Amino acid sequence: MSDPLRVLVVDDQQLVREGLTALLELTEGVTVVGAAGDGARALELIADLRPDVVLMDLRMPVLDGVAATAHVSSRFPEVAVVVLTTYADDDSIAGALAAGARGYLTKDAGRAEIAMALRAAAAGHSLFAPEVSARLAEAMSRPIPSPAAGTSSAAGLSSAGRLSREHLPDGLTRREAEVLGRIGQGRTNAEIAADLFVAEATIKTHINNAFAKIGARNRAEAAAYALRRGLA
The missing domain is CATH 3.40.50.2300 (Response regulator)
Incomplete structure (x- = not known):
């Protein structure tokens, strides 16, 4: 035992x-x-x-x-x-x-x-x-406003603090950002694969690559990163 x-x-x-x-x-x-x-x-x-x-x-x-x-x-x-x-x-x-x-x-x-x-x-x-x-899912579904005039595009943040998809951080690809966002929603690898219509092995590859880029040790850290960076 x-x-x-x-x-x-x-x-x-x-x-x-x-x-x-x-x-x-x-x-x-x-x-x-x-x-x-x-x-x-x-x-x-x-x-x-x-x-x-x-x-x-x-x-x-x-x-x-x-x-x-x-x-x-x-x-x-x-x-x-x-x-x-x-x-x-x-x-x-x-x-x-x-x-x-x-x-x-x-x-x-x-x-x-x-x-x-x-x-x-x-x-x-x-x-x-x-x-x-449910709150994480709601955050995932919110539209991302365009940066206000005069806002630095380098910062990549909207007035609500959410990151524009045009300025993905830490070298993330768009698909890696999507996967991180869904981890922030609390979804499993199988659910993410179904959402994105790809194999679960592909999702695992994206997760490994994304974790390496952002320095995440586990899914909770990745979810926190997604929230901070406006990906979720």
Whole structure:
């Protein structure tokens, strides 16, 4: 039998911490190794306990979840972060993904969904709550306004901060940008292949090339890149 997934729970509300700990301890193959009430304490425990995954709240005192996630990504890249929060607004989602979170759930998620997100993150994959995926999909479908007169074309950004497709960053091809955008939407390789009417092996090639160009280590980082650069 494989080793259980080691999870650290981080939330500033004691009742929530205790509830999540009890919930996850009932989940087969998951062990809660510790709990913290803020991001700073979480980093101390990560250094000591080396969990596989951190289940991270966003709004916390001392050090919030976005900042803590960024520290985890830089200091403990082998540790995955799944956000579990009340908030599903664009700024919260983009901030968490940009910091390196591999999953994003809201607090109405059930035990099975949380366990699935934790396991996916530990395996290097991403899983988003349906409302988060819907927001990413909406962002993908928004028309991109032309740059206003007098705006530097070198910057390539519209007034809304979205990147014009005429100014693709980091040497990306148009197809690589399309694939990154769909990763930002939370779509699988098979779904992307179906969207673009190509073989899944072709999508894997585009992903490998795009990841190399943008320096992404996993799909969550690629999704965050797509959001920051206006590709999603």
